[in-house]
Amino acid sequence: xxxxxxxxxxxxxxxxxxxxxxxxxxxxxxxxxxxxxxxxxxxxxxxxxxxxxxxxxxxxxxxxxxxxxxxxxxxxxxxxxxxxxxxxxxxxxxxxxxxxxxxxxxxxxxxxxxxxxxxxxxxxxxxxxxxxxxxxxxxxxxxxxxxxxxxxxxxxxxxxxxxxxxxxxxxxxxxxxxxxxxxxxxxxxxxxxxxxxxxxxxxxxxxxxxxxxxxxxxxxxxxxxxxxxxxxxxxxxxxxxxxxxxxxxxxxxxxxxxxxxxxxxxxxxxxxxxxxxxxxxxxxxxxxxxxxxxxxxxxxxxxxxxxxxxxxxxxxxxxxxxxxxxxxxxxxxxxxxxxxxxxxxxxxxxxxxxxxxxxxxxxxxxxxxxxxxxxxxxxxxxxxxxxxxxxxxxxxxxxxxxxxxxxxxxxxxxxxxxxxxxxxxxxxxxxxxxxxxxxxxxxxxxxxxxxxxxxxxxxxxxxxxxxxxxxxxx
Numbered sequence: 001x002x003x004x005x006x007x008x009x010x011x012x013x014x015x016x017x018x019x020x021x022x023x024x025x026x027x028x029x030x031x032x033x034x035x036x037x038x039x040x041x042x043x044x045x046x047x048x049x050x051x052x053x054x055x056x057x058x059x060x061x062x063x064x065x066x067x068x069x070x071x072x073x074x075x076x077x078x079x080x081x082x083x084x085x086x087x088x089x090x091x092x093x094x095x096x097x098x099x100x101x102x103x104x105x106x107x108x109x110x111x112x113x114x115x116x117x118x119x120x121x122x123x124x125x126x127x128x129x130x131x132x133x134x135x136x137x138x139x140x141x142x143x144x145x146x147x148x149x150x151x152x153x154x155x156x157x158x159x160x161x162x163x164x165x166x167x168x169x170x171x172x173x174x175x176x177x178x179x180x181x182x183x184x185x186x187x188x189x190x191x192x193x194x195x196x197x198x199x200x201x202x203x204x205x206x207x208x209x210x211x212x213x214x215x216x217x218x219x220x221x222x223x224x225x226x227x228x229x230x231x232x233x234x235x236x237x238x239x240x241x242x243x244x245x246x247x248x249x250x251x252x253x254x255x256x257x258x259x260x261x262x263x264x265x266x267x268x269x270x271x272x273x274x275x276x277x278x279x280x281x282x283x284x285x286x287x288x289x290x291x292x293x294x295x296x297x298x299x300x301x302x303x304x305x306x307x308x309x310x311x312x313x314x315x316x317x318x319x320x321x322x323x324x325x326x327x328x329x330x331x332x333x334x335x336x337x338x339x340x341x342x343x344x345x346x347x348x349x350x351x352x353x354x355x356x357x358x359x360x361x362x363x364x365x366x367x368x369x370x371x372x373x374x375x376x377x378x379x380x381x382x383x384x385x386x387x388x389x390x391x392x393x394x395x396x397x398x399x400x401x402x403x404x405x406x407x408x409x410x411x412x413x414x415x416x417x418x419x420x421x422x423x424x425x426x427x428x429x430x431x432x433x434x435x436x437x438x439x440x441x442x443x444x445x446x447x448x449x450x451x452x453x454x455x456x457x458x459x460x461x462x463x464x465x466x467x468x469x470x471x472x473x474x
Contacts, residue, residue: 074104077133084140085152103156107132108178110202110228126165126278126301127172132156135163146450146473150425161370161396161421166276166299166345173224173252173276188217196221207232212243220246225253233258236267244270252276256303257323259283265290275299281323285353286331293339300343302327304350306375306401328353329382334361344393345370356382362390369393369418375401380408389415398423400448407449409434416441423448425473430454432462439465446471 078100085091107129132155139151153160165172171179177200180193189210190201199222206214206227218225222244227233233255241247247270256278265288268274273296280303292300304325327348337343344367348354355377362368368391378399388394392415404427419441429452438444444466449455450473463469 070105071101073129074101077104077129077136080136080140081152081155084136084148085155088145088148090139090145090149090152091156100156104129108172108174110174126174127159127163128174131163132159144450150448150473161345161398162372168224168251168275173226173254176224177226187219189214190218192219192222197223199225201230202226202228204230205232206230208234211240215241216243216245218244220244220249223249223251225250227258228254228256229258231259234261236260236263238264238266240264240267241270247271248273250274252278254278255282256280257282261285263287263291267291268294272296277301281305283323283326284331285326285328287327287336289333289335290339292336295339296342297340298342299345299347300340301345301347301349302351303347304352306350306352325349325351326353327351329356329358332358334358334363337361337365338363340365341367343368347372347374348376349374350376352377355379357384357387359384359387362387365390366392369395371396372398373402374398378402378404380404380406383408383411385410389413391415392418394419395443396421396423399427400424401426403427404429406430407432407437409437412437412440414440418443420444420468421446421448424452425449426451428452428454431456432458435459435462438462441466442468444469448473450474 078097081100082097086095108127109129135151135154139148139155142148142151154162158164165174168176176194177198180198182193183195184191184193184198184200186192189204189206190199192199196219199218201214204214204227207230209232211233236255241250244250250271251273252275253271254276257280260279260282261284263279263284263286268277268291271294274294275296276299277292277294277297278299278301280301282302284302287302302325304327305323306325325348328351331353337346341364343365346365346368347370349372352375354373357373357378371391371394379402388411394416395418397416397419398421400423404424407424407429417440420443422441422444423446425448429449431454438447442465445468447469448471449458452474455474458472458474463472
């Protein structure tokens with residue numbers, strides 16, 4: 001009988017099929033069910049009390065005081081990381097202490113305060129320390145090994161496609177911000193750095209009234225613009241960027257955690273070379289057809305907090321906390337992405353009003369490799385036939401936290417041959433009956449299907465074609 005090695009050292013902690021695959025089993029063994037989610041079971045420890053931290057925009061090369069601050073902060077992070085993620089064998093324990101601290105020190109910091117437990121839902125900044133620290137805390141207080149392992153995966157390395165971002169000239173926008181921290185100079189409402197190519201206008205008291213003046217003051221060399229956490233911004237009307245001296249120079253713009261409700265259809269039209277657009281944690285309910293007529297756009301994100309309670313919703317706080325996503329399926333059409341042929345990352349997270357996709361809405365998106373419709377309101381009835389077929393470059397496919405009742409084999413086909421990470425946990429998916437549902441995904445490495453109460457087992461034979469599979473959660 002073929003041996004299925006359950007390796008606790010694998011992220012997700014739950015199963016390794018690399019030693020011997022089910023396709024090597026005898027005919028009578030091919031339908032042997034397994035339940036890897038039960039491999040790591042045990043009592044949940046009480047969450048440990050963790051001292052508050054503060055993470056500011058620091059660069060250890062600027063001043064010895066900053067270097068010491070980084071060292072102490074990263075020692076704290078790595079102590080928790082080894083305790084929560086490495087020692088339980090969620091990660092390869094060969095990673096040493098020095099490597100952890102060195103890696104931590106390289107993550108960009110923002111002006112957002114990081115506290116324990118997080119007072120806010122901090123995904124601001126993609127590849128920043130704040131994002132990884134949030135996931136480490138989530139792992140620390142997780143109610144199961146499966147959940148802990150999942151969040152450990154986001155807390156280090158490349159951030160598992162969440163705590164990461166598109167690169168511009170070899171670095172993410174926040175890495176550019178970090179590396180220019182020693183050269184910044186205050187100019188108007190903003191701090192300019194890296195030969196005036198980065199404009200940090202976060203927490204600057206910018207409002208609808210003074211935004212035109214702020215943009216007019218910026219030099220024509222600005223390529224990356226941060227306007228995060230300016231609650232006085234409530235709209236982006238036509239002509240928003242007309243005051244920029246050289247709008248074609250702008251490559252990335254962040255409006256995270258403002259109070260923007262409306263965006264004019266042509267608000268971004270002057271930005272013909274824009275590659276990154278982030279509208280996370282605002283109050284936007286409508287994205288008009290030509291809003292994203294941006295031929296160079298590679299990343300588009302619109303996050304919301306997926307877990308606010310009724311009494312929290314009116315209290316919009318910094319860091320994205322208590323700001324549910326307001327976007328609905330009625331707020332956009334199938335034409336939304338027709339002007340983004342180079343799009344690679346599409347993140348629509350925490351918008352419960354997205355209950356269906358529109359037929360043809362992904363037409364032309366052959367370069368998208370990362371797609372997140374996470375904690376939305378999607379159902380099986382809301383997925384039109386063939387809607388995913390244009391996505392022939394897909395690698396990270398994440399639909400966790402929706403309302404699916406079936407993992408439909410009709411969703412997948414030739415387009416899904418490059419998928420490495422398939423995430424559908426926290427839905428209501430029932431038993432999977434199609435033996436070939438994963439057969440067309442030869443590069444599949446991680447499958448997350450836990451927290452689907454009606455899905456207990458999957459026959460090992462279903463993964464006979466997935467020789468690279470190292471993680472499965474149920």
